Amino acid sequence: MTAQASGTVALYAEFTAQDGKADEVQALLLNLTTKVRAEPGNIVFDPHRRQESPDDFFVYEIYRDDQAFQAHITADYGRVFNEALAELIVGDGSHLTWLSPLA
Numbered sequence: 753m754t755a756q757a758s759g760t761v762a763l764y765a766e767f768t769a770q771d772g773k774a775d776e777v778q779a780l781l782l783n784l785t786t787k788v789r790a791e792p793g794n795i796v797f798d799p800h801r802r803q804e805s806p807d808d809f810f811v812y813e814i815y816r817d818d819q820a821f822q823a824h825i826t827a828d829y830g831r832v833f834n835e836a837l838a839e840l841i842v843g844d845g846s847h848l849t850w851l852s853p854l855a
Contacts, residue, residue, distance in 0.1 A: 760795065761821040762851040765811045773840040774807045780840070781809065784833045788813075791827070793820020811846075 769777040781799045788797040796814040815821040824830065838845060 759817045760853075761815040761818060762853065763813050764849050764851065765809075765813065765846040766849070767809050767837070767846045768842040769807045769809065769840055770842055771807070774801070777809060777837065777840050780833060780836055781811070784829065787827070787829050788824065791820070791824055793817065793823055 767777075778801065785797055785799055788794050793816040794814075795816060796812060798812045800810045800812075802808040802810060815824060834845065
């Protein structure tokens with residue numbers, strides 16, 4: 753993963769809660785959101801639940817640059833979040849999709 757020409761790092765994460773665990777995932781994610789939005793290098797951290805499938809979560813993220821993204825992924829609270837999330841979702845973790853701006 754590298755920063756775009758603009759210098760920013762943009763991606764989205766998707767994951768699906770196990771049956772009956774979506775509200776727990778939402779609470780965990782909202783707690784993380786407060787912390788990530790306070791990171792100096794975070795520009796956008798917008799979590800969502802899919803309307804047509806409320807067990808599915810989508811998080812849109814933008815960071816100032818590679819250094820800001822590295823600070824994000826190495827934060828202690830991120831590790832704690834990912835460990836807790838792993839117990840509540842289907843599969844081995846979030847699916848990340850890296851984005852490139854068109855303009």
